[in-house]
Amino acid sequence: MADTLDMDAPPPFDLPMAAPVAPAPAPEAYRVLARKYRPQTFRQLIGQDAMVQTLGNAIKRDRLAHAFLMTGVRGVGKTSTARLIAKALNCVGPDGQGGPTIDPCGQCEPCRAIAEGRHIDVIEMDAASHTGVDDVREIIEASRYAAVAARFKIYIIDEVHMLSKNAFNALLKTLEEPPAHVKFLFATTEVNKVPITVLSRCQRFDLRRIPAEKLAEHFAKVCAAEGVTAEGEALALIARAAEGSARDGLSILDQAIAHAGLEGGGVSAEAVRQMLGLSDRGAVRDLFGLLLGGDAGGALASLRRQYDHGVDPVSVLRALMEMVHGVTLAKVGGADDPAQALEEREARRDWATRLSFPVLHRLWQLMLKGHDEVAQAALPIEAAEMALLRVIHASQLPDPGELARRIAEGGALAAPPAPAPAPAAPPVAPVSLIPADFPAMVEALDAANQLALVARLRQGARLVRYAPPELVFSGSRPMSADTLAELASALKTLTRQVWKITLDDVPGEPTLNEAEAAADEARRQAMLKTELVQAAMAAFPDAELVWNSQRSSM
Missing domain, CATH: 1.20.272.10 (Zinc Finger, Delta Prime; domain 3)
Structure with a gap:
């Protein structure tokens, strides 16, 4: 006979039933500081007081534009401002009876939904990845319908300058005369690329770079909230490196806190310098x-x-x-x-x-x-x-003003003084290195490839005295201070001796070019007086003596 199972009998082993074990909650994913401390109210938006005041007055007086354009460098709060405007326009207050306000409550369903990016009537679009006319056409078609759960239907278009020309043209009519329930909020870092036809239809806000001192104060509050100690100089370094961008500064601060965690201390100025590759101020x-x-x-x-x-x-x-x-x-x-x-x-x-x-x-x-x-x-x-x-x-070069004063006073225009020599007798340049006269000196400079200097000397230098290592030029035709300083330096290199160059208020000798021209003319006149040339001129009355000064011949 087969065994039967008694359903009412107790089980053979009376084991206690274990309570169901709930799965362990997944650890919350880390959010970087730039996202964690994104402004949630206009009071938290640092460095943009003028814009906040303008928006507050517009809301109080019910003078809201239908389109806003926020422009500025990266990280100053353009997209955050657009979201705050969306909250301000759609906030209903904790009791659900409020209206548009510059201080949204952050507790009502529209405020929370907009902050979490899930509100059905606040549509964000990245123009960098939606550049075509078809993307804009979708916005135009959807804007005809009233908002589902909010006071206004808000379109936030980030980096709006990336839209194509056709997309901008398609948007113009709707942007100029949108339905009463629609607001457009644009953000861009390159406002010069936005067509003027679009700019003229928007209320524009230029968000400023955030001053370094305000950024440093903000970073200090963030460090206090995170339970991190930081040196004031370290926060100042981060603020300067951020160049007016709160997002950039928070990203750098995030990295500095991670570095400090590995080192087992707070955020120090030295660690920030090493991290950013900055020079120590000392x-x-x-x-x-x-x-x-x-x-x-x-x-x-x-x-x-x-x-x-x-x-x-x-x-x-x-x-x-x-x-x-x-x-x-x-x-x-x-x-x-x-x-x-x-x-x-x-x-x-x-x-x-x-x-x-x-x-x-x-x-x-x-x-x-x-x-x-x-x-x-x-x-x-x-x-x-x-x-x-x-x-x-x-x-070590003399000041240009000092050179001009010395020229006016006829003072020395030598090269910068050399360090004081040792007690031993100063070395004297070999006689062979010192040119015999001023024309020889100019030829030596020409051989040393000082072509530009030689040209200026031949054209403008009127010699008064040549007594190496001293040169005196006429001040009646002043030479430039740069030329005199360059001459002193070149002569020092050429002769291994410091030269004293001064100006004297006397006429001086003709310049080298003038002297050569006079000598050349004298040779020409002498040639005209020769019997051969006079006979030729008599035989050919209309003839002219063509003189080649380079070859000193006809």
């Missing part, structure tokens, strides 16, 4: 002082130390340009940058009292030229060294 001040002091060896060694620490040579030149600019602003009485260290401000004020405007302008031009050369050079560090040597050489 090293830049030292290098700038060496340049002004004419210490070529010390300047090159300082540059190499920074290069060995991973600093880009272009960054060094850029930092030196910032230094020259800062000293110039300090000289004109500009306000101090609160983000700078105290020793930085004191050093700039000290240099401002010792450097003239012509010197600062010349330094700026030299630094700017060096920066461009290094940026394009195949050998950046070598190009940077040559640029610094050029700055040192130029710093």
